[in-house]
Amino acid sequence: MRDPNKQTIFSGVQPSGHLTLGNYLGAIKHFGTLQDEYNCIYCVVDMHAITIRQDPAGLRRQTLELLAQYIACGIDPKKSILFVQSHVPAHAQLAWVLNCYTMFGEMSRMTQFKDKSSKHADNINVGLFDYPVLMAADILLYQAHKVPVGIDQQQHIEITRDIAQRFNGIYSDTFVIPEGFYPKVGAKINSLSEPSKKMSKSDENPNGYILLLDKPEDIMRKFKRAVTDSDNRIIRAEGKDGITNLITIYAAATGKSPEEVEAEFAGKGYGAFKPAVGEAVVELLRPVRETTEDLLKNKDYLEQIYQEGAEQANAIARRTLDKVYRKIGFVKR
Numbered sequence: 001m002r003d004p005n006k007q008t009i010f011s012g013v014q015p016s017g018h019l020t021l022g023n024y025l026g027a028i029k030h031f032g033t034l035q036d037e038y039n040c041i042y043c044v045v046d047m048h049a050i051t052i053r054q055d056p057a058g059l060r061r062q063t064l065e066l067l068a069q070y071i072a073c074g075i076d077p078k079k080s081i082l083f084v085q086s087h088v089p090a091h092a093q094l095a096w097v098l099n100c101y102t103m104f105g106e107m108s109r110m111t112q113f114k115d116k117s118s119k120h121a122d123n124i125n126v127g128l129f130d131y132p133v134l135m136a137a138d139i140l141l142y143q144a145h146k147v148p149v150g151i152d153q154q155q156h157i158e159i160t161r162d163i164a165q166r167f168n169g170i171y172s173d174t175f176v177i178p179e180g181f182y183p184k185v186g187a188k189i190n191s192l193s194e195p196s197k198k199m200s201k202s203d204e205n206p207n208g209y210i211l212l213l214d215k216p217e218d219i220m221r222k223f224k225r226a227v228t229d230s231d232n233r234i235i236r237a238e239g240k241d242g243i244t245n246l247i248t249i250y251a252a253a254t255g256k257s258p259e260e261v262e263a264e265f266a267g268k269g270y271g272a273f274k275p276a277v278g279e280a281v282v283e284l285l286r287p288v289r290e291t292t293e294d295l296l297k298n299k300d301y302l303e304q305i306y307q308e309g310a311e312q313a314n315a316i317a318r319r320t321l322d323k324v325y326r327k328i329g330f331v332k333r
């Protein structure tokens with residue numbers, strides 16, 4: 001399955017809730033399209049999800065749901081490695097080593113930690129602070145060249161590169177230095193109710209996000225209620241965060257450029273635009289929802305996929321971990 005002439009792609013998504021349109025347009029939509037050109041490895045990052053308190057039964061359910069959604073969104077388990085992070089111990093093992101090559105000061109600058117710790121002030125745990133090092137371990141274990149993610153992860157990709165370069169500088173080349181791979185349109189989808197903020201699956205207000213499994217009528221209702229402005233022109237401009245966001249969503253959903261969307265709706269008002277965005281998203285997500293629902297009826301198949309994925313991932317990850325252990329001076333078992 002792995003072609004030594006191809007570069008490697010790695011990415012992961014947390015099963016910390018139900019997937020949103022932001023997760024889809026920013027990351028997952030692109031995963032399937034990369035499978036022929038790259039060796040692709042995709043992970044359900046359940047160890048990241050517990051940095052925020054999760055209900056155990058909910059986490060198990062969401063892990064399987066995410067696996068099903070990966071497949072429904074176009075990942076072919078025969079072409080890509082698909083696995084669950086906690087099934088491959090090398091992630092935690094490498095993260096510990098990398099902790100010792102990561103500075104407290106550089107980690108203190110991570111904006112996601114600041115955002116999430118202000119949202120979860122009663123549970124600012126060390127794991128939340130250490131999240132970027134675990135993410136660095138995820139990526140570096142597989143010697144990934146490219147990491148398709150939304151723009152919110154850019155700072156984490158940068159610190160991954162810094163850690164890898166530091167380690168390589170001390171011990172000679174060990175890790176491939178990865179690059180972030182951001183979509184041209186859709187790298188940041190904002191909330192429908194607070195359009196200056198990122199759309200997030202853990203948002204307390206369900207009107208702010210569209211879930212991949214939302215029913216068509218709920219999608220239409222959320223778009224009709226989306227916060228905009230009173231100007232009634234469909235253009236991207238400062239002070240028009242809501243409309244700018246809807247233009248991005250419509251463009252990403254239909255494959256048009258934002259300029260083409262502005263031209264298509266020139267002279268029309270929000271009364272025409274908002275339902276058009278809703279309908280485009282309903283059609284985009286319909287096959288994803290239907291396939292996910294079918295796959296979730298076949299738990300044995302999903303189990304077989306994640307078992308095989310863990311074996312393949314483990315073999316690759318173990319090679320990198322052995323190399324790291326040797327270089328830092330751990331005695332071979």
Ligand code: AQP
Nearest residue numbers: 014016022023026027149150187188189199200201202
């Ligand atoms: N709003 C977004 N626009 C574009 N891309 C997004 N991503 C997330 N939100 C948007 C991208 O989706 C991938 C998976 O994200 P994640 O689940 O690992 O973590 P996250 O970035 O913290 O996503 P959420 O939805 O905001 O989760 P919670 O609410 O649990 O923190 C990543 O590639 C991310 O860039």
